[in-house]
Amino acid sequence: MTQTVPVISPLVIPSSLDPGDPAAADFIAAGQLLNDHMLELWGNTDFHDSPATQLAGCRPSPVRRRVLLAARSGREILGLATLSLPLADNTHSASVKVVVAPQARRAGLGSRLYAAVEQAAAAGGRRTILSETDHPERPAAGSGGTLAPKSGAGSIPADAAAVFASKSGFSLEQVERISRLDLAATAVGQEALDAAAAAAGADYGLEFWRGACPERLVDAYARLKQTMSVAPPMAGLDVEEEQWDAARVREAERKALDMDAEVLVSAVRHLPTGALAGHTVLMVFNSNPAVAFQDDTLVLREHRGHRLGMLLKAANLVRLREELPETARIWTWNAAENEHMLAINDELGFQPAGYSGEWQKVIGGAS
Structure with missing residues (x-):
């Protein structure tokens, strides 16, 4: 019996999830493929997004547009490539992800999907493609060896995802440690906050908001967001500073609201000058409140x-417990060379849960 070769074509981002709309049905199926992939990878539903959250995340905004390419056999979606195109800055780059259903693997479909999404990125004038692979920490490392990034810090297993990225022409620029905090297993809270506040001294005070930034702080917060876009270690990743203003802050808040997310922000103010000196953000999706x-x-x-x-993170941890008591776990990502932030996380009780590879490819003949 001849097997049908899956056809790759654009997947429409529907205006709604109306069950009578074929585009909505396709979108929901593609979202389920992504959720199934994360369940297979991590063995839990912590990264599960509802269809409504996925749709809100895919809708275009002034700063980003998404393109979806689906591999179909009849009506069945066997693979998906996603393309994220920045519009306000970093317009030289794009981020991609390729997922193939287990029953369709090892037949070249992933390579076909990647070729199609690279072509779409090039058509959009992008010269740098970024991608990420996740590698959950397991008791046995296996026999496949490891890969070290150009940054020289950390490593990831040379598993199927890493091999696929390498064969697709990507270079491993950086490794991030993925960490998880079990809130039931840590006593860190008000005592840690009090100790950090004492260490910070009388020149610093905390601000907190849930959802929308107070109008009196929004310009200062925009400056922090802009600095944050390039503040963490970036290794050799071709990432430019983002341009933030009050309008972009409000757009990000609207996007989070559309995705049914609760956003908790703690900021610290330098009292002698009134300037914001830093901030931290936690996000919880109401469809997955744990x-x-x-x-x-x-x-x-x-x-x-x-x-x-430490003051910022402890303050937001205390607020999280007060405001969203259903939350049981926190996930975070940090560059392997970011020793200072990793030390803070370790002190708070975060445990390594895996690693992510940060990959980059230059296309279009650029060097």
């Missing part, structure tokens, strides 16, 4: 050395 994701943590260079990183 899981929080650590986003930004930044302390401006001129304010470092006062335990403000």
Whole structure:
């Protein structure tokens, strides 16, 4: 019996999830493929997104547009390539992800999907393609060996995902440690916050908001967000500073609201000048309330050395427990060379859960 070769074509991002809309049905099936992939990879549903959250995340905004390419056999979606195109800055680059259903692997479909999504990136004028591979930590490393990044810090297993990225022409620029905090297993809270506040001294005070940044702080917060875009170690990744203003902050808040996410922000103010000196962000999706994701943590260079990183994280941890008591776990990502932030996380009780590879490829004949 001849097997049908899957056909790769654009997947429409629907205007709604109306069950009578074929585009909605395809989108929901593609989202389920992504969720199944993360379940297979991690063995849990911590990275599961609802269809509504996925749709809100894929809708275009002033700063980003997404393209989806699906591999279909009849009506069945066997693979998906996603392309994320920055529009406000970093317009030289694109981020890609390729997922293939287990029953369709080892037949060249992943390579076909990647070739199609690279072509779409090139058609959009992009010269740098970024991608990420996740590698859960396991008791046995296996016999496949490891890969070290150009940064020289950390490593990932040379598993199927890493081999696919290498064969597709990507270079491994950086490794990030993926860490998880079990909130039931740590007593870190108010005591740690009090100790950090004492170390910070009388020149610093905390601000907190859930959802929308107060209008009186939004311009200062935009400056922190812009600095954060290039503050962490970037190794050799071709990433430019993002351009943030109050309008972009409000757009990000609207996007989070559309995705049904709760966003908790702790910021620290330098009281003698009134300036914001740093911030940290936690995000919880209401469709999966047991899981929080650590986003930004930044302390401006001129304010470092006062335990403000610990102050911010401990403050947001206390707020998380008060505001969203269903949350049981926090996930975070840090560059393997970011020893200072990793030390703070270790002190808070985070445990290594895996590693991610940060990959880069230059296309279009550029060097």
